[in-house]
Amino acid sequence: NPDPNPHCMCFKGRLGHDCSMPQDELCPNKCLDRGTCHRGFCHCRPPYFGLDCSRQHAWQLAPGAVHVPNRARLRIYMYDLPSHIAFPVAMDDDITESVFNFYHTYRVFLEMLSVDEVVRTENPWEANLFYVPAQAYSYSSNTNSPANQIMRAISYVRDTYPWFNASGGRDHFVWTTGDRGSCYLPEESYGDLHKRSKFCLAPHGAGFGIRLTIAMAHACVPVIIQDNVWQPYESDGLLPYHEFSLRLGKADIPHLVPILRSVSEARLAELRLAMARHF
Structure with missing residues (x-):
C-alpha cells in the first residue's frame, strides 16, 4: 500500500519535510559560530581551523629546542585528522550515531575537550597526552569491530607526526564506545x-x-x-x-x-x- 503521508528520507546532515534544513548538530560544537556546517564538516572562517573551528594557532619547535611535556598539569593535544582518515560518515538514511546516546560519549568528550582551555593545548610540544579522534563508531556501529578504523587513524598519526613514535604510543589514546570496547583491538583477542x-x-x-x-x-x-x-x-x-x-x-x-x-x-x-x- 502506498504511504498515505509520503515524506523524504534525508541524507545525513539534512532535516525537514523536503530536506531543506541543515542538521548543524552533526558538526562538533556547531562550529562554535566560527563557520558553517555542511553534512558534518565545518567550513571555518579565517583564521580558525580544526574539526570544530576551535583552533587558530600552530606551533613549531625553535631551532635547537627539545620536546619537554608539561609536568605541572594535564595537557591534552587533539589531532586534526583529515576527512579521508576519520570522519563521521553517513549511516542509514535519517539515522545518525547521535540517536544512541550511550554510544555517543566519544563525541561528548571531543566537544568538551575542544573548548576546555585548561586541559586542551594547541601546542603538541607541551602535551603529556594525545587524543586520536578516530571516529570509530561511525565506521563500525555498536557491535562490529572498530579495529580497522582505529589502526588506520593510528597509522596515519604514526607516519605523519613525531609524537607517537617518541613514546611508542604510550601517551596516546582513542575512544571505543561499541558494545565490546577495545576487545577487538589486535593486542589480544x-x-x-x-x-x-x-x-x-x-x-x-x-x-x-x-x-x-x-x-x-x-x-x-x-x-x-x-x-x-x-x-x-x-x-x-x-x-x-x-x-x-x-x-x-x-x-x-x-x-x-x-x-x-x-x-x-x-x-x-x-x-x-x-x-x-x-x-
Whole structure:
C-alpha cells in the first residue's frame, strides 16, 4: 500500500519535510559560530581551523629546542585528522550515531575537550597526552569491530607526526564506545582474554544479554550484575545460577575488585565444576 503521508528520507546532515534544513548538530560544537556546517564538516572562517573551528594557532619547535611535556598539569593535544582518515560518515538514511546516546560519549568528550582551555593545548610540544579522534563508531556501529578504523587513524598519526613514535604510543589514546570496547583491538583477542580470566563480567544488554554464555563457553565464571533481571531458565528453577556464577548488584561495583579477590581458589574450582555440569 502506498504511504498515505509520503515524506523524504534525508541524507545525513539534512532535516525537514523536503530536506531543506541543515542538521548543524552533526558538526562538533556547531562550529562554535566560527563557520558553517555542511553534512558534518565545518567550513571555518579565517583564521580558525580544526574539526570544530576551535583552533587558530600552530606551533613549531625553535631551532635547537627539545620536546619537554608539561609536568605541572594535564595537557591534552587533539589531532586534526583529515576527512579521508576519520570522519563521521553517513549511516542509514535519517539515522545518525547521535540517536544512541550511550554510544555517543566519544563525541561528548571531543566537544568538551575542544573548548576546555585548561586541559586542551594547541601546542603538541607541551602535551603529556594525545587524543586520536578516530571516529570509530561511525565506521563500525555498536557491535562490529572498530579495529580497522582505529589502526588506520593510528597509522596515519604514526607516519605523519613525531609524537607517537617518541613514546611508542604510550601517551596516546582513542575512544571505543561499541558494545565490546577495545576487545577487538589486535593486542589480544577477545577469546584469549576470556580464556586466561577467572571472572568475566556479565552486565545486561537488551534483556539478559549474551555475555553470560560467552563467559561460560570460555570456562570463565560469570559475574552477573543485572539488578532485577531474571536469567535464562532461572524463574523455572532449571538453572541454579548460585552454583556456577556470582550475583552482584550495581551498588557492589565500587567494591568489585576486593570482592573478587576474596573468592578462594577452592570456591573458584567449585564454581567452574558446576558451570561445566550445566553448560
